[in-house]
Amino acid sequence: MIELQDVSKKYPTGQIALYNVNLKLQKGEMAFLTGHSGAGKSTLLKLIALLDRPTQGKVLIDDFDISQLKRNQVANYRRSIGVIFQDHHLLSDRTIFDNVALPLMISGMRLPDIERRVHAALDKVNLMSKQNDYPMMLSAGEKQRVGIARAVVNKPSIILADEPTGNLDPGLASDIMQTFLQFNDLGATILIASHDQPLIERMGKRIISLQKVKSR
Numbered sequence: 001m002i003e004l005q006d007v008s009k010k011y012p013t014g015q016i017a018l019y020n021v022n023l024k025l026q027k028g029e030m031a032f033l034t035g036h037s038g039a040g041k042s043t044l045l046k047l048i049a050l051l052d053r054p055t056q057g058k059v060l061i062d063d064f065d066i067s068q069l070k071r072n073q074v075a076n077y078r079r080s081i082g083v084i085f086q087d088h089h090l091l092s093d094r095t096i097f098d099n100v101a102l103p104l105m106i107s108g109m110r111l112p113d114i115e116r117r118v119h120a121a122l123d124k125v126n127l128m129s130k131q132n133d134y135p136m137m138l139s140a141g142e143k144q145r146v147g148i149a150r151a152v153v154n155k156p157s158i159i160l161a162d163e164p165t166g167n168l169d170p171g172l173a174s175d176i177m178q179t180f181l182q183f184n185d186l187g188a189t190i191l192i193a194s195h196d197q198p199l200i201e202r203m204g205k206r207i208i209s210l211q212k213v214k215s216r
């Protein structure tokens with residue numbers, strides 16, 4: 001379970017991105033995070049992924065306050081979460097296989113296991129035939145799917161996605177959402193930030209709406 005208790009985030013610039021947010025996401029739940037530009041969606045995902053920390057309040061995963069993780073546990077925690085950004089940062093001089101394999105190589109997995117996992121992940125996003133290609137040879141939707149494969153190759157129990165369909169046409173956006181539904185069916189807890197209101201309404205899942213903090 002993911003839980004935010006009275007979470008506020010004020011950036012060093014003085015900008016208040018989140019104010020007193022309370023939220024519970026059950027294990028295995030899939031939900032959408034919506035709200036206008038600047039409402040704090042990306043900030044909220046970053047706090048859960050421990051890429052940043054709240055200025056007030058707590059983020060709990062399975063009732064454990066993640067701010068209590070020791071420095072040497074933080075990398076492990078981050079690896080246990082699949083994070084998908086709109087800008088997927090693929091390495092241009094590496095093949096699709098290598099890009100997806102990267103998190104497993106970093107964790108020191110053996111090559112035969114890496115191959116098995118990468119093929120399974122590429123298969124789920126329907127990109128097996130592209131494994132030896134380079135990112136520049138792929139369409140925007142395919143690159144986005146590589147980003148998803150890389151995020152799920154570690155079999156994370158939590159998947160966070162920040163505007164994963166931002167640059168895609170409606171057909172591709174629906175395909176990507178179907179892929180998330182499949183991961184959810186396999187048991188992953190999923191939180192997706194998106195301002196594509198019609199698309200997320202069609203999905204029939206919980207919608208969490210963030211209001212922008214008024215400047216005061």
Ligand SMILES: Nc1ncnc2c1ncn2[C@@H]1O[C@H](COP(=O)(O)OP(=O)(O)OP(=O)(O)O)[C@@H](O)[C@H]1O
Nearest residue numbers: 011013015016017036037038039040041042043044
């Ligand atoms: N690193 C940062 N330093 C200072 N202010 C920031 C930083 N990141 C975000 N902000 C500010 O915090 C507020 C929330 O930003 P955030 O990116 O979380 O919103 P968002 O809902 O994801 O927006 P969008 O839909 O445009 O991506 C905004 O006012 C933004 O300018």
